Amino acid sequence: MTNTTHSVTPSFTKAILAQAELLGLKIPPLLKRAIGSISNEQRLPMALQDALWLEIEAQDHAGVMGLEIGAKLQPGHFDTLGYLVLSSPDLSAAVDALVNFSALVGEGGRFNKVSEGQGIGLYYEPTFSAAKDMRLDTILLCLLNGTRWLAGQSLLPLSVHFQRAAPAQPDVYRQAFGISDIRFEQPRNMLLFKRSDWQKIVNPANPAFRANMLALAQRQLKSLNPQDFMARAEQFLEQDPVLTREQLAKRMWISERQLNRRLADCGHSFKTLSDQVKKNHALQLLKQGPISQAALAFCLGYADESAFAKAFKRWMGMGLRAYLRHAIKEAD
Template sequence: MKDFKRLPNQASVTQSFTQAIVQQLAQLGVHLSVDLQQQLAQHHGQQRLPLALQDALWQSLEQQQRPELGLHIGMALQPQHFDTIGFLLLSSPALGTAVESLVNYSSLIGEGGTFSRHKTTSGWQIEYNDHFTVAVALRVEAIFASIASGARWVAGKAIAPLQVQFKHTRQASLAEYQRAFAGADVRFNALRNAISYSDADWHYRQREVNPALQTQMLELAKQQLAQLQPQTLIQRVAALLQRQPWLTRTQLAASLAVSERTLARHLTAANTSYNKLSQQVKLELALQQLQRPGVTQASLADFLGYSDEQAFAKAFRRWTGKNFSDFRKG
């Protein structure tokens, strides 16, 4: 049984969100393995869990061979399951304001991806760029079903999206998608994961909200985000490489809005270098990925950003002293 401990700068997810999923599973007749239940229990009382533990949870759901689970979980989630950001969304005067908060503070829920919003000819589009490596379709569908449900909470009326786009193929019956998205135009094999709303619904205001409460929740969200995000440049470097291990030195410096010389100077002051830190992170991620079934040398090479499988094989042998196949045999 793998022991998931949340390390500094490791991607994480809020405890209440994970527990809400587990509670819904019980109602849906889905039973988790004893090992996974024990792992979750070890984090009881903690505010956040390592995202890798939720990866294991979703992977176990994928193995259930019930492709509608993502939609069902998403429809059942309620604002209070999202902690501070849930109350922030509920205190928003309109869907457009709520989405702005979602774009800015979604990492408070989980660091599995990022949201963006775009104006379209027919209204507004919310796009989600995920960083998941397992159970991608299930998780994206749960997120979008929860957005559709949450939009109705924010608006205070039964609004429906104009269109929903998924990059993956259809997983469940069309009736399940129609139920989750209230008859919206649902498309698959799209270029992006996105959900669109009309201008009228985007700006609709029916509920009375307390401006003072909205301000208070925004301040709380800002404080929590500051605590969650890495503070020093070195911490930010490590966090970026954990999420995007393929970044080159040039790309890393650009992402941090510093010059390569400045980046090198800070790394040297911390008794490390780009190469040393990058190799360390790649080794940690490779060992994590090896815990998952179906991972191959080729898939790991692609995940870590190596130009070809042979380049990764050489690096892995340098890290561990063993060939990939020999290491897997133990």
């Protein structure tokens, strides 16, 4: 299935095309011309990249093309985001840039990070379906090579996780990623690093250059589909519903004023968006089993039970007790 509304940076797709041809694959001339016709100042329709990956997949008889392409991609293929990542003072800041601005490379999925056991993971949630496993092979290996380029070739993850089923040649993955702990059929597509790795100094940092790259990335992100901005804001709130307006703005690398204006452009405000997310969280928590009003208030960041009670009545048109009685009656 292809997506006709999302877009990607042309340089990334052109780099994939170049590597595919170096590997001896035959790409249809019409598709090559269509990709080549998009200048690097424009956005390339996601549908063209989907079509390219499907062509590669059809010729990937050994099931390793995703890894071979991922091993060759470089930070420069990510345009502005690549330079922003490369100008980061430490690995944690580089990953934050990737999480916040990954839509500049492509709108086919989202990066995020998560605390996981003994480490911190960088994971990717795809929304594409065309040649999915192959593309995820490329994305995760490309991510690892990028982090090693920044922090030194000695940097290795604790483990690499794939949602896909185990391939026919698992040893190829161990060789490509340089570690033995490669896991399949996992909840996330993820690189798991030691916590200490995230504080590695990777760049003496040029503050002026980084500020320019950040401003450029913000302008480019703003030019994308406004709904993508909404989805990013909502995602941050869903992960942490107690975020304040100031905290959300910092997560999205913009000022509070810019946050208010961008949300208003989408027909929302911080309050309405935060309220909707908190409402959904409250209803999900109630579905999971008995929970007190005090616990709900605490989980959702309210100052006290009274503040939560007022908010719940505003959302549902009735108080919590009345809602629970109604829910029990409906279940019967």
